[in-house]
Amino acid sequence: MTVQQLRSAVEGDVLEPGDPGYDEARTVWNAMVDRRPRWIVRCTSADDVAVAVRFAIAHDLEVGVRCGGHGIVGHAVPDGGLMIDLRPMGAVQVDAGTRRARVQGGALLRALDRAAQEHGLATTAGNVSHTGVGGLTLGGGMGWLARRHGLACDNVVSFVLVTAAGETLRVGAESNPELYWGLRGGGGNFGVVTEFEFALHPEPGQALSVEFRFPASAAGGAMRRWRDAAASADRRATWNATIAGGTVSLGFVWVGDPVEGAAVAERLGSELADATEAPQRIVEPLSYLELQTREDDVEGHAWRRYWKGHYFDALGDEVIDAVLSRAGRDLPNVSLQAYGGAIAEVPDEATAFSGRGAAFEFVAASRWSDPAEDERRIAAARRYAGTLDRFASGAYVNALADEGAAGVRRAYSEAKLARLRALKYEVDPGNVFHLNQNIPPGRP
Numbered sequence: 001m002t003v004q005q006l007r008s009a010v011e012g013d014v015l016e017p018g019d020p021g022y023d024e025a026r027t028v029w030n031a032m033v034d035r036r037p038r039w040i041v042r043c044t045s046a047d048d049v050a051v052a053v054r055f056a057i058a059h060d061l062e063v064g065v066r067c068g069g070h071g072i073v074g075h076a077v078p079d080g081g082l083m084i085d086l087r088p089m090g091a092v093q094v095d096a097g098t099r100r101a102r103v104q105g106g107a108l109l110r111a112l113d114r115a116a117q118e119h120g121l122a123t124t125a126g127n128v129s130h131t132g133v134g135g136l137t138l139g140g141g142m143g144w145l146a147r148r149h150g151l152a153c154d155n156v157v158s159f160v161l162v163t164a165a166g167e168t169l170r171v172g173a174e175s176n177p178e179l180y181w182g183l184r185g186g187g188g189n190f191g192v193v194t195e196f197e198f199a200l201h202p203e204p205g206q207a208l209s210v211e212f213r214f215p216a217s218a219a220g221g222a223m224r225r226w227r228d229a230a231a232s233a234d235r236r237a238t239w240n241a242t243i244a245g246g247t248v249s250l251g252f253v254w255v256g257d258p259v260e261g262a263a264v265a266e267r268l269g270s271e272l273a274d275a276t277e278a279p280q281r282i283v284e285p286l287s288y289l290e291l292q293t294r295e296d297d298v299e300g301h302a303w304r305r306y307w308k309g310h311y312f313d314a315l316g317d318e319v320i321d322a323v324l325s326r327a328g329r330d331l332p333n334v335s336l337q338a339y340g341g342a343i344a345e346v347p348d349e350a351t352a353f354s355g356r357g358a359a360f361e362f363v364a365a366s367r368w369s370d371p372a373e374d375e376r377r378i379a380a381a382r383r384y385a386g387t388l389d390r391f392a393s394g395a396y397v398n399a400l401a402d403e404g405a406a407g408v409r410r411a412y413s414e415a416k417l418a419r420l421r422a423l424k425y426e427v428d429p430g431n432v433f434h435l436n437q438n439i440p441p442g443r444p
């Protein structure tokens with residue numbers, strides 16, 4: 001097939017360097033990513049995707065798959081290769097009767113959240129609304145509803161998948177159980193998902209954000225009490241903490257009746273105040289949609305970015321001391337977010353996602369604008385996370401950056417990786433989809 005034939009075979013635009021829209025299409029969330037695909041196919045359907053995949057294979061072009069463009073290392077954008085841009089496929093259709101949403105493979109979280117909330121429904125989605133449903137869900141998908149309803153991937157009832165062979169499959173528990181297992185946590189390794197079918201849950205849309213702020217030097221005792229209280233937290237609450245500069249913020253995000261959430265805040269406040277001087281207290285009622293968009297600006301585009309993450313099965317005193325020891329000294333901001341609840345109830349072997357035993361996810365993240373600072377910023381994030389390596393129980397695949405194969409081994413157990421490699425061998429033996437946290441094909 002020539003590029004002329006490609007252009008007439010697909011409904012969407014085919015862009016090349018110099019075309020209007022080309023630079024916008026190759027620009028992703030992390031401004032450090034500056035790669036130039038040979039072709040960008042702006043796909044409008046599964047058929048377009050299948051044609052683009054076949055064209056790329058025939059011309060031996062590396063394939064990148066773009067949804068929200070929030071993958072931190074920019075795997076979506078292949079240098080000199082073919083980028084499948086799914087963003088023209090951003091629609092969400094909700095069936096309130098069956099409580100299901102059909103979400104196209106290029107949709108952003110905000111499209112899903114908004115469409116579901118119009119019917120008083122929701123499903124687990126991440127915390128920043130310009131993130132893509134695609135990458136987030138295929139890696140797992142952590143959000144404020146996960147302790148109640150499971151991860152985003154736990155709520156996917158079926159997928160429509162275009163494979164490396166250019167076939168379009170509907171993948172569900174009955175129709176294709178092994179792929180259904182692998183797509184729930186295995187990332188973009190098995191093909192291009194053009195549609196996700198999500199289960200939705202009644203969710204009136206009220207939320208509360210609760211923070212108690214301490215100077216880092218005085219936060220050790222409070223952080224231990226905050227950690228102890230997390231163990232028995234209501235599932236409507238997701239314990240979270242941030243450390244920015246010398247300030248430690250301990251609290252939780254509540255999705256549900258704000259009066260009940262405020263009572264939880266009251267109890268936590270008195271426990272934390274016992275531990276040290278009275279903290280600064282910020283309790284903010286907001287709608288679920290406001291909650292889902294409140295970090296959109298601070299997590300906005302056009303900054304240079306780097307992060308490193310860990311899972312902790314337990315937040316022991318040593319971990320707390322190590323986390324706090326670098327506060328204010330290093331440049332990255334740190335966040336901790338609690339898992340547990342419904343996430344932990346799904347048996348580990350039920351999905352490719354690995355991390356159900358995590359008590360907390362840790363991320364040290366840095367943003368800056370001057371390229372001259374790249375080395376220093378990246379080193380600082382690595383150093384911060386590096387002091388915690390010995391306490392970590394693995395990492396969230398979507399929080400990996402440039403760790404390569406070693407990172408993938410942190411994200412999955414050996415047994416799970418072997419099963420994923422066998423599945424990859426079956427559906428993508430030539431590793432066409434390798435621009436991701438790659439699972440190399442392995443003969444079973």
Ligand code: FAD
Nearest residue numbers: 067068069070071105126127132134135136142188193436
């Ligand atoms: P892209 O860069 O478009 O895609 C990343 C990779 O996913 C691609 O390279 C491709 O391999 C694959 N992919 C994407 N779509 C498809 C598809 N339809 N079919 C096949 N493969 C596909 N994670 C959480 O769990 N919870 C959060 O709250 C959260 N918050 C975040 C906030 C920000 C600001 C950022 C930058 C990231 C956040 N993440 C969160 C991590 C996020 O899940 C990953 O960065 C994820 O890869 C982003 O997906 P994307 O579609 O936006 O990115």
